[in-house]
Amino acid sequence: MAQExxxxxxxxxxxxxxxxxxxxxxxxxxxxxVDPDSGVxxxxxxxxxxxxxxxxxxxxxxxxxxxxxxxxIYRMAKNGTAPAGIICAQSETxxxxxxxxxxxxxxDRIPIEQIATGDWVRIQDGTVYVRKSSAEPEKG
Amino acid sequence: MPRDNDLHLTDxxxxxxxxxxxxxxxxxxxxxxxxxxxxxxxxxxxVESAQVAGVSYKNLGDAGLQFLQEWADEGARVRVPAFLNPxxxxxxxxxxxxxxxxxxxxxxxxxxxxxxxxxxxxxTCTPYYVGLRxxxxxxxxxxxxxxxxxxxxxxxxxxNREGGPSALAAAIAGRTGAYGLHLDENRRATHIIEVRxxxxxxxxxxxxxxxxxxxxxxxxxxxxxxxxxxxxxxxxALKALGAAMAASGAVGLYHVEGITPExxxxxxxPAGIPRFTIHDLSAGYQKLNGPLEExxxxxxxxxxxxxxxxxxxxxxxxxxxxxxxxxxxxxxxVREEAERAGIVAQIEAAGGxxxxxxxxxxxxMELLSVRSLATNSAxxxxxARSHSGLETRFxxxxxxxxxxxxxxxx
Numbered sequence: 001m002a003q004e005x006x007x008x009x010x011x012x013x014x015x016x017x018x019x020x021x022x023x024x025x026x027x028x029x030x031x032x033x034v035d036p037d038s039g040v041x042x043x044x045x046x047x048x049x050x051x052x053x054x055x056x057x058x059x060x061x062x063x064x065x066x067x068x069x070x071x072x073i074y075r076m077a078k079n080g081t082a083p084a085g086i087i088c089a090q091s092e093t094x095x096x097x098x099x100x101x102x103x104x105x106x107x108d109r110i111p112i113e114q115i116a117t118g119d120w121v122r123i124q125d126g127t128v129y130v131r132k133s134s135a136e137p138e139k140g
Numbered sequence: 141m142p143r144d145n146d147l148h149l150t151d152x153x154x155x156x157x158x159x160x161x162x163x164x165x166x167x168x169x170x171x172x173x174x175x176x177x178x179x180x181x182x183x184x185x186x187v188e189s190a191q192v193a194g195v196s197y198k199n200l201g202d203a204g205l206q207f208l209q210e211w212a213d214e215g216a217r218v219r220v221p222a223f224l225n226p227x228x229x230x231x232x233x234x235x236x237x238x239x240x241x242x243x244x245x246x247x248x249x250x251x252x253x254x255x256x257x258x259x260x261x262x263x264t265c266t267p268y269y270v271g272l273r274x275x276x277x278x279x280x281x282x283x284x285x286x287x288x289x290x291x292x293x294x295x296x297x298x299x300n301r302e303g304g305p306s307a308l309a310a311a312i313a314g315r316t317g318a319y320g321l322h323l324d325e326n327r328r329a330t331h332i333i334e335v336r337x338x339x340x341x342x343x344x345x346x347x348x349x350x351x352x353x354x355x356x357x358x359x360x361x362x363x364x365x366x367x368x369x370x371x372x373x374x375x376x377a378l379k380a381l382g383a384a385m386a387a388s389g390a391v392g393l394y395h396v397e398g399i400t401p402e403x404x405x406x407x408x409x410p411a412g413i414p415r416f417t418i419h420d421l422s423a424g425y426q427k428l429n430g431p432l433e434e435x436x437x438x439x440x441x442x443x444x445x446x447x448x449x450x451x452x453x454x455x456x457x458x459x460x461x462x463x464x465x466x467x468x469x470x471x472x473x474v475r476e477e478a479e480r481a482g483i484v485a486q487i488e489a490a491g492g493x494x495x496x497x498x499x500x501x502x503x504x505m506e507l508l509s510v511r512s513l514a515t516n517s518a519x520x521x522x523x524a525r526s527h528s529g530l531e532t533r534f535x536x537x538x539x540x541x542x543x544x545x546x547x548x549x550x
Contacts, residue, residue, distance in 0.1 A: 012174045036203070067303040068199055075203035096174045097305045100167065101207055108178075 029065030073098030176317025194304020289382030349384025
């Protein structure tokens with residue numbers, strides 16, 4: 001039986017989105033850390049290095065790096081390589097502004113440690129529904 | 141329950157967020173309220189002006205340009221006076237400076253998008269030299285880091301260190317979140333810096349700022365023992381101090397005992413804050429100087445030069461001829477004043493260039509075959525290395541001008 005978890009967070013960009021979770025245990029830098037043409041995380045040594053965030057619900061603690069990263073997220077949306085939704089433990093300016101200008105639903109203050117890569121996640125404004133994957137978590 | 145209740149919006153603000161004033165205003169309000177929530181604001185405050193960074197095509201790229209055009213297409217218009225930070229080139233003399241045609245075309249498209257939004261293409265990090273001097277206690281949304289520091293510290297206005305898009309959003313929404321440096325409690329000092337070193341030039345001030353910024357990071361330093369009687373233009377020294385600390389740390393506000401407007405407030409110095417003593421500046425000079433001897437470009441005017449600084453440089457250069465490239469960067473309006481006063485002609489006669497609308501940090505220096513740079517600005521020295529990979533020399537205005545005359549650093 002698939003287990004469903006429900007979390008209530010804080011709306012950063014209102015909207016609804018769903019998809020398979022891609023969970024990063026460490027912060028993500030969009031400028032230089034993600035290839036906007038493919039959506040692949042390219043930061044050397046990052047736990048998700050080589051994995052594409054396109055169409056996924058991207059789950060990570062917080063953003064880091066240059067403020068120009070907001071425009072990287074916007075460019076990913078234009079290229080069709082952006083995540084479908086973003087969930088953070090604690091949002092900061094770069095990713096929040098990026099999600100808003102790119103039109104990507106985003107919510108924060110979610111206990112992200114309870115979400116695993118491969119879970120099916122639906123965001124509806126400030127609410128997050130997580131259907132746990134019965135399979136072993138994908139290697140991220 | 142979504143925990144959005146902490147931020148209280150007025151009926152008008154709710155309507156703007158709901159899109160009743162159009163999609164462009166909705167987007168601006170989404171940015172403003174998201175940041176307000178992230179940083180714990182309880183309400184928004186009206187802003188009197190905005191200073192918008194993120195203008196150079198070098199930093200914006202195609203994505204940034206496309207975003208600005210799209211926002212302008214949606215009907216984005218600023219509600220308060222808004223001023224642009226420097227662009228990637230002098231809008232009139234870019235060919236002379238060696239800027240490629242393609243870069244110029246994209247840069248002009250950026251300016252056009254901003255202009256459609258009603259923003260003045262002042263293209264300067266020193267809006268306070270072109271008529272924008274917010275009053276003590278007024279709320280503004282500025283983004284260039286040295287301008288933020290000047291507005292907060294020297295003028296006593298209130299602004300956070302906004303990003304380009306967030307300052308623009310504040311200008312379009314006419315508001316920003318009441319958090320951070322907008323609130324009294326966050327304007328109190330977090331560190332005391334006792335200055336025991338001799339400070340006698342703008343370069344000394346820059347070296348001091350480079351050290352202090354590293355010590356306090358994003359704190360609010362309170363300087364004691366900093367004497368500015370050596371200069372007739374203390375504002376320029378404060379401009380350099382703030383710029384250096386914003387580059388070596390993330391300082392948005394500082395106080396100088398006996399000098400800056402909020403330094404004398406009774407509760408500005410909480411008990412028990414850490415105290416540092418700076419006995420000499422050599423570590424600061426070391427941080428900003430490489431082993432470089434031959435200089436390609438001498439760069440003055442970071443932050444943008446005042447009319448008085450341009451005049452001083454022109455007097456120094458009278459009857460002399462430079463061997464290196466010499467750029468003195470300034471606001472277009474200040475350049476025009478200097479032109480009328482004959483100052484530009486004097487500098488050009490010596491082979492120097494008074495460059496408007498841009499600076500060495502946001503111009504595409506990598507396209508101009510410049511490898512080494514001498515400057516009197518701690519900020520330019522720090523960023524020329526990290527942003528453009530240039531070798532740097534840092535010293536007084538006179539040392540820099542001597543290097544321009546001989547081509548060598550002494």
